[in-house]
Amino acid sequence: MSTALLSGSGITKSYGATPALRGVDVTVGEGEIVAITGPSGCGKSTLLHCLAGILRADQGSVVYRDQDLNLWSETSRSRLRRTEFGVLFQFGQLVPELTAAENVALPLLLAGSGRRDAREVALGWLDRFGVAELADKRPGAMSGGQQQRCAAARALVTGPRVIFADEPTGALDQLNGEQVMAAMVQAVREQGSAVVLVTHEAPIAAYADREIVLRDGVIDPSGIGIFG
Amino acid sequence: MSTAHVLLGLLAGGPRHGYDLKRAHDDRLPQAKPLGYGQVYATLGRLERDGLVARSGQDQEAGPERTSYELTDLGRERLSAWLTEVEPPAPYVSSVLFNKVVVALLAAGAERATDYLTAQRIAHMTRMRELTAVKTRPGASVGDVVAADYAIGHLDADLRWLQTTLARVAELQKEVTT
Numbered sequence: 001m002s003t004a005l006l007s008g009s010g011i012t013k014s015y016g017a018t019p020a021l022r023g024v025d026v027t028v029g030e031g032e033i034v035a036i037t038g039p040s041g042c043g044k045s046t047l048l049h050c051l052a053g054i055l056r057a058d059q060g061s062v063v064y065r066d067q068d069l070n071l072w073s074e075t076s077r078s079r080l081r082r083t084e085f086g087v088l089f090q091f092g093q094l095v096p097e098l099t100a101a102e103n104v105a106l107p108l109l110l111a112g113s114g115r116r117d118a119r120e121v122a123l124g125w126l127d128r129f130g131v132a133e134l135a136d137k138r139p140g141a142m143s144g145g146q147q148q149r150c151a152a153a154r155a156l157v158t159g160p161r162v163i164f165a166d167e168p169t170g171a172l173d174q175l176n177g178e179q180v181m182a183a184m185v186q187a188v189r190e191q192g193s194a195v196v197l198v199t200h201e202a203p204i205a206a207y208a209d210r211e212i213v214l215r216d217g218v219i220d221p222s223g224i225g226i227f228g
Numbered sequence: 229m230s231t232a233h234v235l236l237g238l239l240a241g242g243p244r245h246g247y248d249l250k251r252a253h254d255d256r257l258p259q260a261k262p263l264g265y266g267q268v269y270a271t272l273g274r275l276e277r278d279g280l281v282a283r284s285g286q287d288q289e290a291g292p293e294r295t296s297y298e299l300t301d302l303g304r305e306r307l308s309a310w311l312t313e314v315e316p317p318a319p320y321v322s323s324v325l326f327n328k329v330v331v332a333l334l335a336a337g338a339e340r341a342t343d344y345l346t347a348q349r350i351a352h353m354t355r356m357r358e359l360t361a362v363k364t365r366p367g368a369s370v371g372d373v374v375a376a377d378y379a380i381g382h383l384d385a386d387l388r389w390l391q392t393t394l395a396r397v398a399e400l401q402k403e404v405t406t
Contacts, residue, residue, distance in 0.1 A: 186364060186366070202388075203360070203381075203384050206356040206380070211353065
Protein backbone atom coordinates (compact mmCIF):
# COMPACT_ATOMS: atom_id res chain seq x y z
CA MET A 1 0.00 0.00 0.00
CA SER A 2 1.28 3.46 -0.91
CA THR A 3 2.09 6.19 1.65
CA ALA A 4 -0.93 8.15 2.92
CA LEU A 5 -1.21 11.46 1.11
CA LEU A 6 -4.65 12.43 2.32
CA SER A 7 -6.59 10.99 5.20
CA GLY A 8 -9.81 11.73 6.97
CA SER A 9 -10.62 10.37 10.40
CA GLY A 10 -13.88 10.48 12.24
CA ILE A 11 -15.38 12.86 9.67
CA THR A 12 -18.83 13.99 10.79
CA LYS A 13 -20.98 16.44 8.91
CA SER A 14 -24.63 17.42 9.23
CA TYR A 15 -26.89 19.71 7.22
CA GLY A 16 -29.04 21.25 9.95
CA ALA A 17 -30.51 18.32 11.85
CA THR A 18 -29.78 15.86 9.04
CA PRO A 19 -26.55 13.89 9.47
CA ALA A 20 -24.70 13.30 6.18
CA LEU A 21 -21.51 11.70 7.52
CA ARG A 22 -21.27 9.91 10.86
CA GLY A 23 -17.60 9.28 11.61
CA VAL A 24 -15.91 8.26 8.36
CA ASP A 25 -12.26 7.17 8.20
CA VAL A 26 -10.59 7.18 4.80
CA THR A 27 -7.03 7.14 3.51
CA VAL A 28 -5.79 7.96 0.02
CA GLY A 29 -2.24 6.98 -0.94
CA GLU A 30 0.13 8.77 -3.33
CA GLY A 31 -1.03 8.09 -6.88
CA GLU A 32 -3.94 5.95 -5.73
CA ILE A 33 -7.38 6.09 -7.35
CA VAL A 34 -10.09 5.55 -4.76
CA ALA A 35 -13.75 5.26 -5.72
CA ILE A 36 -16.44 6.28 -3.24
CA THR A 37 -19.69 4.54 -4.09
CA GLY A 38 -23.03 3.95 -2.43
CA PRO A 39 -26.73 4.65 -2.84
CA SER A 40 -28.11 8.13 -3.45
CA GLY A 41 -27.98 10.26 -0.31
CA CYS A 42 -25.36 8.07 1.42
CA GLY A 43 -23.00 11.05 1.86
CA LYS A 44 -20.45 10.32 -0.87
CA SER A 45 -20.44 13.84 -2.35
CA THR A 46 -20.28 15.37 1.11
CA LEU A 47 -17.26 13.19 1.90
CA LEU A 48 -15.52 14.35 -1.30
CA HIS A 49 -16.26 17.98 -0.47
CA CYS A 50 -14.86 17.55 3.06
CA LEU A 51 -11.70 15.81 1.78
CA ALA A 52 -11.18 18.57 -0.81
CA GLY A 53 -11.51 21.24 1.87
CA ILE A 54 -14.56 22.73 0.15
CA LEU A 55 -16.71 21.89 3.18
CA ARG A 56 -15.45 21.98 6.72
CA ALA A 57 -16.24 18.83 8.73
CA ASP A 58 -18.21 19.38 11.96
CA GLN A 59 -15.96 16.90 13.72
CA GLY A 60 -12.93 14.84 12.83
CA SER A 61 -9.87 15.75 10.84
CA VAL A 62 -8.78 15.91 7.22
CA VAL A 63 -5.02 15.63 6.98
CA TYR A 64 -3.20 16.43 3.74
CA ARG A 65 0.57 15.93 3.86
CA ASP A 66 0.57 16.10 7.66
CA GLN A 67 -1.52 19.30 7.82
CA ASP A 68 -5.06 19.34 9.25
CA LEU A 69 -7.16 21.22 6.69
CA ASN A 70 -9.94 21.85 9.20
CA LEU A 71 -7.58 24.19 11.05
CA TRP A 72 -6.76 26.21 7.93
CA SER A 73 -8.46 29.47 6.95
CA GLU A 74 -10.76 29.52 3.93
CA THR A 75 -8.11 31.53 2.03
CA SER A 76 -5.41 28.92 2.65
CA ARG A 77 -7.73 26.07 1.67
CA SER A 78 -8.73 27.93 -1.44
CA ARG A 79 -5.06 28.39 -2.37
CA LEU A 80 -4.47 24.67 -1.83
CA ARG A 81 -7.35 23.87 -4.18
CA ARG A 82 -5.79 26.07 -6.85
CA THR A 83 -2.31 24.60 -6.57
CA GLU A 84 -2.30 21.04 -5.30
CA PHE A 85 -5.87 19.88 -5.88
CA GLY A 86 -7.92 19.63 -9.05
CA VAL A 87 -11.70 19.40 -8.99
CA LEU A 88 -14.11 18.05 -11.56
CA PHE A 89 -17.89 18.03 -11.08
CA GLN A 90 -20.75 16.35 -12.93
CA PHE A 91 -21.48 19.45 -14.98
CA GLY A 92 -18.10 20.87 -16.00
CA GLN A 93 -18.85 24.32 -14.60
CA LEU A 94 -16.72 26.10 -17.16
CA VAL A 95 -16.71 29.90 -17.12
CA PRO A 96 -19.24 30.69 -19.88
CA GLU A 97 -17.56 33.94 -20.98
CA LEU A 98 -14.18 32.25 -21.60
CA THR A 99 -13.12 30.03 -24.49
CA ALA A 100 -12.12 26.40 -23.91
CA ALA A 101 -8.42 27.30 -23.99
CA GLU A 102 -8.95 30.22 -21.58
CA ASN A 103 -10.91 28.01 -19.20
CA VAL A 104 -8.16 25.39 -19.14
CA ALA A 105 -5.42 28.03 -18.86
CA LEU A 106 -7.16 29.77 -15.94
CA PRO A 107 -5.68 27.67 -13.10
CA LEU A 108 -2.20 28.24 -14.57
CA LEU A 109 -2.74 32.01 -14.77
CA LEU A 110 -3.99 32.05 -11.17
CA ALA A 111 -0.83 30.17 -10.20
CA GLY A 112 1.30 32.86 -11.85
CA SER A 113 2.10 31.45 -15.32
CA GLY A 114 2.51 33.82 -18.28
CA ARG A 115 -0.40 34.08 -20.69
CA ARG A 116 1.40 32.56 -23.66
CA ASP A 117 2.86 29.61 -21.73
CA ALA A 118 -0.48 28.93 -20.09
CA ARG A 119 -2.22 28.84 -23.48
CA GLU A 120 0.39 26.43 -24.87
CA VAL A 121 -0.02 24.03 -21.97
CA ALA A 122 -3.82 24.36 -22.14
CA LEU A 123 -3.80 23.48 -25.84
CA GLY A 124 -1.76 20.35 -25.09
CA TRP A 125 -4.34 19.22 -22.53
CA LEU A 126 -7.28 19.96 -24.82
CA ASP A 127 -5.55 17.80 -27.42
CA ARG A 128 -5.17 14.97 -24.91
CA PHE A 129 -8.89 15.01 -24.30
CA GLY A 130 -9.63 15.12 -28.03
CA VAL A 131 -11.06 18.65 -28.14
CA ALA A 132 -8.11 20.69 -29.47
CA GLU A 133 -10.23 21.98 -32.34
CA LEU A 134 -12.59 23.64 -29.85
CA ALA A 135 -9.87 25.76 -28.23
CA ASP A 136 -11.43 29.06 -29.27
CA LYS A 137 -15.06 28.07 -28.74
CA ARG A 138 -17.07 29.14 -25.70
CA PRO A 139 -18.90 26.50 -23.60
CA GLY A 140 -22.27 27.57 -25.04
CA ALA A 141 -21.13 26.35 -28.46
CA MET A 142 -20.05 22.91 -27.19
CA SER A 143 -21.92 19.67 -26.39
CA GLY A 144 -22.06 18.39 -22.80
CA GLY A 145 -19.40 15.79 -23.57
CA GLN A 146 -17.08 18.41 -25.06
CA GLN A 147 -17.55 20.71 -22.06
CA GLN A 148 -16.76 17.85 -19.69
CA ARG A 149 -13.56 17.03 -21.61
CA CYS A 150 -12.50 20.69 -21.21
CA ALA A 151 -13.36 20.56 -17.51
CA ALA A 152 -11.26 17.41 -17.09
CA ALA A 153 -8.37 19.11 -18.88
CA ARG A 154 -8.76 22.10 -16.53
CA ALA A 155 -8.73 19.82 -13.47
CA LEU A 156 -5.45 18.24 -14.57
CA VAL A 157 -3.62 21.19 -16.10
CA THR A 158 -1.63 22.19 -13.02
CA GLY A 159 -0.43 18.63 -12.39
CA PRO A 160 -2.30 18.46 -9.07
CA ARG A 161 -1.37 15.92 -6.40
CA VAL A 162 -5.02 15.00 -5.84
CA ILE A 163 -7.98 15.19 -8.19
CA PHE A 164 -11.47 15.21 -6.76
CA ALA A 165 -14.00 14.01 -9.30
CA ASP A 166 -17.68 14.05 -8.30
CA GLU A 167 -19.74 11.97 -10.75
CA PRO A 168 -17.47 13.17 -13.56
CA THR A 169 -19.31 11.12 -16.18
CA GLY A 170 -22.79 11.40 -14.67
CA ALA A 171 -24.09 13.71 -17.40
CA LEU A 172 -22.40 11.91 -20.30
CA ASP A 173 -23.48 9.08 -22.55
CA GLN A 174 -21.62 5.82 -22.05
CA LEU A 175 -19.01 6.23 -24.79
CA ASN A 176 -18.19 9.83 -23.84
CA GLY A 177 -18.01 8.80 -20.19
CA GLU A 178 -15.61 5.96 -20.95
CA GLN A 179 -13.41 8.18 -23.10
CA VAL A 180 -13.20 10.93 -20.47
CA MET A 181 -12.35 8.36 -17.78
CA ALA A 182 -9.76 6.56 -19.92
CA ALA A 183 -7.98 9.83 -20.81
CA MET A 184 -8.12 11.01 -17.21
CA VAL A 185 -6.81 7.75 -15.75
CA GLN A 186 -3.98 7.59 -18.27
CA ALA A 187 -2.98 11.18 -17.42
CA VAL A 188 -3.08 10.71 -13.65
CA ARG A 189 -1.07 7.49 -13.91
CA GLU A 190 1.61 9.43 -15.77
CA GLN A 191 1.54 12.37 -13.37
CA GLY A 192 1.32 10.16 -10.30
CA SER A 193 -1.71 12.10 -9.05
CA ALA A 194 -4.17 10.52 -6.65
CA VAL A 195 -7.89 10.59 -7.44
CA VAL A 196 -10.93 10.61 -5.20
CA LEU A 197 -13.76 9.52 -7.48
CA VAL A 198 -17.43 9.63 -6.51
CA THR A 199 -19.65 7.52 -8.73
CA HIS A 200 -22.73 5.33 -8.65
CA GLU A 201 -21.76 3.40 -11.80
CA ALA A 202 -19.82 0.14 -11.43
CA PRO A 203 -17.91 0.45 -14.75
CA ILE A 204 -16.66 3.88 -13.63
CA ALA A 205 -15.76 2.65 -10.14
CA ALA A 206 -13.77 -0.11 -11.89
CA TYR A 207 -11.22 2.49 -13.01
CA ALA A 208 -10.22 2.87 -9.36
CA ASP A 209 -7.64 0.82 -7.48
CA ARG A 210 -9.96 0.50 -4.52
CA GLU A 211 -13.57 1.13 -3.61
CA ILE A 212 -15.08 2.55 -0.43
CA VAL A 213 -18.79 1.94 -0.04
CA LEU A 214 -20.83 4.40 2.02
CA ARG A 215 -24.25 3.70 3.42
CA ASP A 216 -26.20 6.18 5.56
CA GLY A 217 -23.11 8.25 6.25
CA VAL A 218 -20.85 5.42 7.40
CA ILE A 219 -18.52 3.04 5.59
CA ASP A 220 -20.25 -0.23 4.78
CA PRO A 221 -17.69 -2.88 5.79
CA SER A 222 -19.38 -5.55 3.66
CA GLY A 223 -18.63 -3.41 0.60
CA ILE A 224 -22.04 -4.22 -0.82
CA GLY A 225 -23.10 -0.77 -1.95
CA ILE A 226 -25.96 -0.22 -4.31
CA PHE A 227 -25.36 1.15 -7.75
CA GLY A 228 -28.00 2.90 -9.79
CA MET B 229 -22.00 -22.92 -35.54
CA SER B 230 -19.88 -19.89 -34.87
CA THR B 231 -16.33 -21.22 -35.47
CA ALA B 232 -17.38 -22.37 -38.93
CA HIS B 233 -18.78 -18.95 -39.73
CA VAL B 234 -15.64 -17.23 -38.47
CA LEU B 235 -13.55 -19.46 -40.75
CA LEU B 236 -15.84 -18.64 -43.70
CA GLY B 237 -15.32 -14.97 -42.89
CA LEU B 238 -11.54 -15.36 -42.77
CA LEU B 239 -11.65 -17.06 -46.19
CA ALA B 240 -13.66 -14.20 -47.70
CA GLY B 241 -10.46 -12.31 -48.50
CA GLY B 242 -8.95 -15.19 -50.48
CA PRO B 243 -7.66 -18.77 -50.13
CA ARG B 244 -5.84 -19.79 -46.93
CA HIS B 245 -4.54 -22.99 -45.43
CA GLY B 246 -5.44 -24.35 -41.99
CA TYR B 247 -2.39 -23.07 -40.13
CA ASP B 248 -2.93 -19.58 -41.52
CA LEU B 249 -6.61 -19.67 -40.52
CA LYS B 250 -5.75 -20.64 -36.96
CA ARG B 251 -3.27 -17.74 -36.70
CA ALA B 252 -5.69 -15.24 -38.22
CA HIS B 253 -8.47 -16.41 -35.86
CA ASP B 254 -6.29 -16.05 -32.74
CA ASP B 255 -4.91 -12.65 -33.88
CA ARG B 256 -8.27 -11.12 -34.77
CA LEU B 257 -10.16 -12.51 -31.76
CA PRO B 258 -7.53 -12.33 -29.04
CA GLN B 259 -10.11 -12.58 -26.24
CA ALA B 260 -11.61 -15.78 -27.67
CA LYS B 261 -10.36 -19.25 -26.82
CA PRO B 262 -7.48 -20.05 -29.22
CA LEU B 263 -8.45 -22.55 -31.91
CA GLY B 264 -6.82 -25.98 -31.85
CA TYR B 265 -5.36 -27.24 -35.14
CA GLY B 266 -7.52 -30.34 -34.90
CA GLN B 267 -10.60 -28.15 -34.61
CA VAL B 268 -9.56 -26.08 -37.64
CA TYR B 269 -9.08 -29.13 -39.85
CA ALA B 270 -12.22 -30.87 -38.58
CA THR B 271 -14.26 -27.73 -39.27
CA LEU B 272 -12.72 -27.30 -42.73
CA GLY B 273 -13.60 -30.96 -43.42
CA ARG B 274 -17.24 -30.35 -42.53
CA LEU B 275 -17.36 -27.14 -44.55
CA GLU B 276 -15.91 -28.97 -47.54
CA ARG B 277 -18.41 -31.83 -47.15
CA ASP B 278 -21.25 -29.31 -47.13
CA GLY B 279 -19.92 -27.58 -50.22
CA LEU B 280 -19.14 -24.28 -48.47
CA VAL B 281 -15.38 -24.39 -49.10
CA ALA B 282 -13.26 -26.17 -51.70
CA ARG B 283 -9.60 -27.08 -51.99
CA SER B 284 -7.82 -24.47 -54.05
CA GLY B 285 -4.26 -25.74 -54.16
CA GLN B 286 -1.24 -27.08 -52.36
CA ASP B 287 1.86 -25.24 -51.35
CA GLN B 288 5.03 -26.37 -49.74
CA GLU B 289 7.23 -23.62 -48.30
CA ALA B 290 10.02 -25.03 -46.17
CA GLY B 291 7.78 -27.54 -44.45
CA PRO B 292 4.99 -30.00 -44.92
CA GLU B 293 2.64 -29.69 -47.82
CA ARG B 294 -0.36 -27.52 -47.04
CA THR B 295 -3.78 -27.53 -48.59
CA SER B 296 -5.38 -24.16 -49.24
CA TYR B 297 -9.12 -23.69 -49.09
CA GLU B 298 -11.35 -21.11 -50.72
CA LEU B 299 -14.98 -20.08 -50.35
CA THR B 300 -17.50 -21.51 -52.78
CA ASP B 301 -20.48 -19.46 -53.97
CA LEU B 302 -22.61 -21.41 -51.50
CA GLY B 303 -20.11 -20.60 -48.74
CA ARG B 304 -20.27 -16.92 -49.63
CA GLU B 305 -24.07 -17.02 -49.48
CA ARG B 306 -24.03 -18.82 -46.12
CA LEU B 307 -21.60 -16.24 -44.68
CA SER B 308 -23.71 -13.37 -45.93
CA ALA B 309 -26.87 -14.93 -44.44
CA TRP B 310 -25.13 -15.37 -41.07
CA LEU B 311 -23.97 -11.74 -41.05
CA THR B 312 -27.51 -10.55 -41.76
CA GLU B 313 -29.19 -12.77 -39.19
CA VAL B 314 -29.99 -11.26 -35.77
CA GLU B 315 -29.09 -13.58 -32.87
CA PRO B 316 -32.10 -14.40 -30.70
CA PRO B 317 -31.97 -12.66 -27.29
CA ALA B 318 -31.58 -15.28 -24.52
CA PRO B 319 -35.11 -16.68 -24.03
CA TYR B 320 -34.72 -18.14 -20.51
CA VAL B 321 -33.17 -17.05 -17.24
CA SER B 322 -30.52 -19.74 -17.09
CA SER B 323 -27.86 -18.01 -15.00
CA VAL B 324 -26.15 -20.07 -12.33
CA LEU B 325 -26.20 -16.87 -10.24
CA PHE B 326 -29.97 -16.84 -10.18
CA ASN B 327 -30.22 -20.58 -9.53
CA LYS B 328 -27.78 -20.35 -6.65
CA VAL B 329 -29.75 -17.61 -4.91
CA VAL B 330 -32.99 -19.58 -5.11
CA VAL B 331 -31.32 -22.80 -3.94
CA ALA B 332 -29.56 -20.94 -1.09
CA LEU B 333 -32.93 -19.60 0.06
CA LEU B 334 -34.56 -23.03 -0.16
CA ALA B 335 -31.74 -24.98 1.45
CA ALA B 336 -29.97 -22.61 3.82
CA GLY B 337 -31.89 -19.36 4.31
CA ALA B 338 -31.60 -15.64 3.71
CA GLU B 339 -28.22 -15.15 5.36
CA ARG B 340 -26.57 -17.70 3.11
CA ALA B 341 -28.13 -16.09 0.03
CA THR B 342 -26.95 -12.63 1.15
CA ASP B 343 -23.42 -13.91 1.84
CA TYR B 344 -23.30 -15.48 -1.59
CA LEU B 345 -24.57 -12.32 -3.34
CA THR B 346 -22.03 -10.19 -1.45
CA ALA B 347 -19.11 -12.47 -2.30
CA GLN B 348 -20.24 -12.67 -5.92
CA ARG B 349 -20.42 -8.89 -6.15
CA ILE B 350 -16.83 -8.58 -4.91
CA ALA B 351 -15.64 -11.17 -7.46
CA HIS B 352 -17.50 -9.34 -10.26
CA MET B 353 -16.04 -5.96 -9.26
CA THR B 354 -12.54 -7.45 -9.13
CA ARG B 355 -12.90 -8.88 -12.61
CA MET B 356 -14.32 -5.61 -13.90
CA ARG B 357 -11.32 -3.76 -12.48
CA GLU B 358 -8.93 -6.21 -14.19
CA LEU B 359 -10.68 -5.77 -17.54
CA THR B 360 -10.65 -1.98 -17.13
CA ALA B 361 -6.90 -2.14 -16.48
CA VAL B 362 -6.46 -4.16 -19.69
CA LYS B 363 -8.27 -1.59 -21.79
CA THR B 364 -6.55 1.46 -20.27
CA ARG B 365 -3.08 -0.05 -20.57
CA PRO B 366 -0.86 2.13 -22.80
CA GLY B 367 -0.80 0.58 -26.25
CA ALA B 368 -4.12 -1.27 -25.86
CA SER B 369 -5.59 -1.92 -29.30
CA VAL B 370 -9.14 -0.99 -30.29
CA GLY B 371 -9.78 -4.75 -30.37
CA ASP B 372 -8.67 -5.05 -26.72
CA VAL B 373 -10.95 -2.16 -25.73
CA VAL B 374 -13.98 -3.47 -27.62
CA ALA B 375 -13.51 -7.01 -26.25
CA ALA B 376 -13.08 -5.72 -22.68
CA ASP B 377 -16.16 -3.50 -23.07
CA TYR B 378 -18.22 -6.52 -24.09
CA ALA B 379 -17.26 -8.39 -20.92
CA ILE B 380 -17.61 -5.27 -18.75
CA GLY B 381 -21.12 -4.67 -20.09
CA HIS B 382 -22.18 -8.19 -19.10
CA LEU B 383 -20.56 -7.91 -15.68
CA ASP B 384 -22.32 -4.58 -15.17
CA ALA B 385 -25.67 -6.20 -15.98
CA ASP B 386 -24.94 -8.95 -13.44
CA LEU B 387 -23.85 -6.38 -10.86
CA ARG B 388 -27.07 -4.41 -11.21
CA TRP B 389 -28.99 -7.63 -10.75
CA LEU B 390 -26.88 -8.63 -7.73
CA GLN B 391 -27.57 -5.26 -6.10
CA THR B 392 -31.31 -5.25 -6.63
CA THR B 393 -31.56 -8.90 -5.56
CA LEU B 394 -29.64 -8.13 -2.37
CA ALA B 395 -32.34 -5.63 -1.55
CA ARG B 396 -35.03 -8.23 -2.26
CA VAL B 397 -33.65 -11.30 -0.48
CA ALA B 398 -36.19 -11.17 2.35
CA GLU B 399 -39.14 -10.81 -0.03
CA LEU B 400 -37.85 -13.55 -2.30
CA GLN B 401 -37.35 -15.88 0.63
CA LYS B 402 -40.98 -15.48 1.67
CA GLU B 403 -42.05 -16.35 -1.84
CA VAL B 404 -39.84 -19.39 -2.42
CA THR B 405 -40.46 -20.93 1.01
CA THR B 406 -44.25 -20.73 0.96
